[in-house]
Amino acid sequence: MLASVKILAEAFKRTVKSLVVLTPAILVVGGVAGGIMWYANAWAGENIMTLRGFIKSVADLLGQDYNPYSPITSQTVLIYGYVLSQPFYLLWGCLAYPLLDAMSIYCWRKNGRGELPGLSGAVNFALGRYRKMVGPHAAAFITITLGMIIIVPGVLFGLQYAFVDAITATDDRSQAPLKRSQKLTAGRRGRIALSWIPYALWYVPYQIIFLQEAWQAPTMWQAIAWGVLDMALLAVMEMAMYGFYEQRIEDAKSARAQRKVLEGTGPDTDETDVQESMAPEDPTDIQEATDVTAGRDRPVDEINEAPESDGESEEA
Secondary structure (H helix, E strand, O other): OHHHHHHHHHHHHHHHHOHHHHHHHHHHHHHHHHHHHHHHHHHHHHOHHHHHHHHHHHHHHOOOOOOOOOOOOHHHHHHHHHHHHHHHHHHHHHHHHHHHHHHHHHHHHHHHOOOOOOHHHHHHHHHHHHHHHHHHHHHHHHHHHHHHHHOHHHHHHHHHOOOHHHHHHHOOOOOOHHHHHHHHHOOOHHHHHHHOHHHHHHHHHHHHHHOOHHHOOOOHHHHHHHHHHHHHHHHHHHHHHHHHHHHHHHHHHHHHHHHHHHHOOOOOOOHHHHHHHOOOOOHHHHHHHOEOOOOEOOOOHHHOOOOOOOOOOOOO
16 A cells, blocks of 8 residues: 555656646646536537437337436436537547646656656657557547446456556557556556545546536536546546556566576676666657657657566566
8 A cells, every 4th residue: 555655646746746748738638528528418408308309219119118208307417418428528538638648657757867847848759659559548448438337347447457558658569558558467456446546536526426416507617627627637647557557667677687696697698688678768768859740750669668578477
């Protein structure tokens, strides 16, 4: 538990130090997410009978009974709005969240080196890594979101895929980021779960409140504000996940070095092995050599993490 608290506290501190860089992305990504929820609720309230007629038609085709004239309550409208918003929310989460996640990782690494991150560097890094990140992120995000419909599967998927963004942002050699994340989180999911408790204490009550009658028609700005706050907390959690990932890689390299010593080979006798076990070069360095606007991205082989075969038995 102490390890989880330390990493979470460090993530919060680095997020605060990086707010100047992260705030524009938080405002845009979180604001749009909140706006999607508000608009879906407003549209559902205005067109609920049309929606019920459509559901009735589908039910008839499936041979199911459905009464479109049952009483309409505020909770009914909110549930319709929530269901309507989910496809758009999923699409936005798949396409936009990787940008904020990459910027958060950039800021974590820069702060770890004692340097202040810059907005242009963070944006360039995020754009340069976007193509690599968006596919695996979308697969993990959709799986987790659908799993959260019945809670437990979503939580389990979330723990298994906690390192997907970290891997795709810093490891070009990994051809299966989701499987690699499952492997690297094994033995650490308890600590990762503990670190998510503060966010759950915010998110679960927020969702319950949102479905109460008092929240039937929040203003657009209220919804946007909640979306921005939620995204700021997710930026903290993204940094924390990268902190766990960084710790996992360091532990694996340390265990491998110790194994070599015990085998009598010594850590410096095989130059290839040494090169493979070296700490990855800071991925934030690549942004200096990336001309995103011209579409020229320098290869990032130098930032590869520990090889895919590593990490099965060296759990800390």
